[in-house]
Amino acid sequence: MGCGLALLLATGPAAAQRGVDAVHLEFENDLFAGEDRYYTNGVRIGWTRSEDRIPGWLETVADFLPFFVEREERGRLKSAIHLAQNMYTPEDIEREIPDPDDRPYAGWLYLNFSLAEEYGDRLDRLQVTLGTVGPGSLADRTQREVHSWSSAPDPRGWDHQIGNEATLMVGYERQLRSRSHRAEDGWAMDLTPHWGATVGSPFTFANAGAIVRAGRNLPRDYGPPRIKPALSGSHTFQPTRASGGYLFVGVDTRLMAYDLFLDGPLFREGPSVDKHPLVGEFTAGAVAHIGDLRVGYTHVWRSREFSGQAKGAAAFGSVHATWQF
Numbered sequence: 001m002g003c004g005l006a007l008l009l010a011t012g013p014a015a016a017q018r019g020v021d022a023v024h025l026e027f028e029n030d031l032f033a034g035e036d037r038y039y040t041n042g043v044r045i046g047w048t049r050s051e052d053r054i055p056g057w058l059e060t061v062a063d064f065l066p067f068f069v070e071r072e073e074r075g076r077l078k079s080a081i082h083l084a085q086n087m088y089t090p091e092d093i094e095r096e097i098p099d100p101d102d103r104p105y106a107g108w109l110y111l112n113f114s115l116a117e118e119y120g121d122r123l124d125r126l127q128v129t130l131g132t133v134g135p136g137s138l139a140d141r142t143q144r145e146v147h148s149w150s151s152a153p154d155p156r157g158w159d160h161q162i163g164n165e166a167t168l169m170v171g172y173e174r175q176l177r178s179r180s181h182r183a184e185d186g187w188a189m190d191l192t193p194h195w196g197a198t199v200g201s202p203f204t205f206a207n208a209g210a211i212v213r214a215g216r217n218l219p220r221d222y223g224p225p226r227i228k229p230a231l232s233g234s235h236t237f238q239p240t241r242a243s244g245g246y247l248f249v250g251v252d253t254r255l256m257a258y259d260l261f262l263d264g265p266l267f268r269e270g271p272s273v274d275k276h277p278l279v280g281e282f283t284a285g286a287v288a289h290i291g292d293l294r295v296g297y298t299h300v301w302r303s304r305e306f307s308g309q310a311k312g313a314a315a316f317g318s319v320h321a322t323w324q325f
């Protein structure tokens with residue numbers, strides 16, 4: 001056991017010097033905030049391929065992307081694929097007939113494809129997301145089954161969920177990392193501003209914000225990963241030492257032009273509420289890595305998203321794990 005741990009620690013920073021693949025898992029749930037409403041659950045599992053293992057045709061695609069060809073020298077390319085499910089419910093899940101002024105029941109099952117280029121302290125990411133909302137997302141079955149395992153109340157209003165509809169989104173993000181302070185003993189702090197836009201269904205929005213990280217032996221990443229519509233963060237990380245970690249706080253502001261889960265579906269009748277066009281998030285948490293394993297927790301406070309929503313910020317937690325190999 002001791003020898004295995006020593007080997008893991010010894011190979012961590014070295015792994016950052018070669019191309020690495022990674023698998024990663026994110027789990028978001030309002031249980032971490034003692035709630036059971038609104039954006040109530042999200043699960044995402046993904047796989048990232050390193051720059052020396054991505055298909056040649058993706059490199060050709062990158063050559064035609066305007067944000068990836070602003071200079072002659074190619075940055076480090078990575079591609080990723082994620083399978084995910086998001087779940088949304090009203091505040092009172094024990095009502096058989098949901099309150100028409102509350103958030104509708106809805107689920108979203110989707111595949112996300114992304115191509116990212118890192119050049120110095122800048123990360124550009126293009127994403128295409130295909131999926132379905134409605135009973136085809138299996139969110140109703142998932143919540144009922146999970147709640148049957150515990151003392152949680154039975155969600156009784158899923159028969160009134162938003163109906164089946166295909167979704168397609170295209171999005172772009174940019175993140176910049178600037179070192180603001182670094183001490184000789186390994187303690188450091190940095191600021192990572194970001195901005196981007198997404199067009200399509202279920203979300204169309206523009207966003208901007210920043211993350212501040214502070215810790216020891218900061219890995220070269222862009223903050224913890226999150227599930228859409230939140231900022232994607234880093235699917236991989238480059239350690240500067242065999243182990244390290246950081247605390248962080250962040251803000252993100254989204255100007256929402258369209259939210260299917262509040263505005264209703266595009267191509268059919270469905271429940272809807274009066275959406276707030278400006279949504280803000282404040283996040284705080286911790287991330288640690290040892291060798292090629294990174295884990296972290298993010299707590300999220302999200303401002304009101306629709307007029308009938310209970311006063312105060314909605315809250316939930318996000319846990320992530322990444323293993324590079």
